[in-house]
Amino acid sequence: MIHQYKLNGYNIVIDTASGSVHSVDNVAYDAISMFELKTREEITEALLEKYSGEPDITKQEINDLLDDIQSLKDEKKLFTKDLYEGQAFNLKMRNPVVKALCLHISHACNLNCEYCFAAQGKYHGQSALMSFEVGKRALDFLIENSGTRTNLEVDFFGGEPLLNFKVIKQLVEYARSVEKDYGKNFRFTLTTNGVLIDDDVIDFCNRECHNVVLSLDGRKEIHDAKRPTPTGGGSYDLIVPKFKKLVEARGGKGYYMRGTFTHANTDFTNDIFHMADMGFSELSMEPVVCKPDEPYALTRDDLPVLLEQYEILAKEMIKRRKAGNGFTFYHYMIDLKSGPCIYKRISGCGSGTEYMAVTPAGDLYPCHQFVGDKKYLMGNVFDGITNDEIRSGFASCNVYSREECKNCWARLYCSGGCAANSYHATGSINGVYEYGCELFKKRMECAIMMEVAKEDE
């Protein structure tokens, strides 16, 4: 299976199963589109007719071009057959290991964000802070269930994690004290709204955190409208100076500014450019996740606007990169040469199998977006996984478990997408969140185009 598209002056051909990418001229673009459907004679005739005004398009030239295409097919770089479905089955049977936890260190928040999927940080329950005892047990659970994995990841999440900063520090200290004994390497990340950032937090993050995710929605009026304080004031002026100080202290690396866009700012590239113009260079901007009847939900009419925005973003990023003031966008950070292996691409994000969320009480859920939904309670850190059916269901949830994905060119880039999005959109983790698919495919087209453009620079 191949995917062909034209973007920003480039003709691009992607070979789905091998991951090969080709940048081609118009004649080759047309020849490839006909290659599996017509005979060589029919293709030659069609191309000679279409390009009759171009003297270099001769019968011999087309013959050579078709030989090139056949060679790429023989080398399994075009029209490659997908033989991975059996591996997806093997993956399900593999002995499961846990390698990452999302620690809900706080089910409380000091902001009152309108679109919060976690219901203002409380996940439809009571406010709660994780105790050191529960957190320590979670880290032990991770070590015990991680098999031979060396790199273990823990994200301090909420709510607002810094409301429980004392326990965060205790847990990191504990992890550092035992990791060498077990041959493990803990990598900590922190997701914060920034309100409580001070010098102590900055020192801690720079010493211990592999990555810091900083919530900022871009322009002040956009951010303040959606992320107010509990008394209704804006939070932009409070947090931006703190973010700048933290990022500067980190040397401008190992962080992401993470924004959310909604129906209110479908021109979200302006929010990304705003953050870039403030000096932030590691950027991420995500579509809101919510029920479709919310006033800020993205609508079907928004979709073409959003797709165009992703193209605008890619073109501007190329322009700025050439001018020497480039920035990165999380979803355009693909590495064609050293990207993930086929197993990773089949198994996806690992939710419910190698990645789980832990509530302040120690309950285990497949990921942070399922927390509070009792149907998806998997067990707890004291007793382990008590509902193995859920884990088994997530192990089976991959691109080959969905008919729609089997015929999609982007399946080995998205790995079937986000199980939580599928569940919230269709009622099943094996459903397909089509709106998200459209956005994802456009992001991939843009990201790959940017890599092709790099080759020209």
Added chain:
Amino acid sequence: KKTNRIKTIETRDLSKSAGCGECQTACKTSCGVANQKCENK
């Protein structure tokens, strides 16, 4: 190639890859794996 009409970009051959599981598990909402890096190759 016999012509210069197709430029093949260097990519990792998926059919020859792999899985060690050491790769990393920003977005928290719209996961794909395309932008992850392999740590072991």
